Amino acid sequence: MLRKERRLPIQEFIGKKGKLVKSPYFLVKIYSPSKEFSRFGVTVSVKAAKKATERNRLKRLVYNFIRDYHKEIPVADYWISVLPPAAGLSKADFLKSLKKLLDSSF
Numbered sequence: 001m002l003r004k005e006r007r008l009p010i011q012e013f014i015g016k017k018g019k020l021v022k023s024p025y026f027l028v029k030i031y032s033p034s035k036e037f038s039r040f041g042v043t044v045s046v047k048a049a050k051k052a053t054e055r056n057r058l059k060r061l062v063y064n065f066i067r068d069y070h071k072e073i074p075v076a077d078y079w080i081s082v083l084p085p086a087a088g089l090s091k092a093d094f095l096k097s098l099k100k101l102l103d104s105s106f
Helices: 052-072 084-088 091-104
Strands: 019-022 026-031 039-044 077-082
Touching: 026 091, 039 052, 052 077, 052 084, 052 091
Parallel strands: 039 077
Antiparallel strands: 019 026, 026 077
């Protein structure tokens, strides 16, 4: 899990416009930075994984990736939504796809 200051309060960003980057597995909205560091929010819908344990596992994968990789990502606010096809990926493919998407968004 990320430190509280690095977490994005998603409720404040619903309906706001930002840059949208999409892949078959993820949807990333990038907002202009409101702080001097990046903040991240992750959502996984019930359509992506029926069981809460599976949704939490997917969120943990994303948060652990961000914790290790956040220094290489430009400062902005990021809202990452995990789409249903991502639930069927292996851990390595999941992380590779997320890295590729975040690298291509700049």
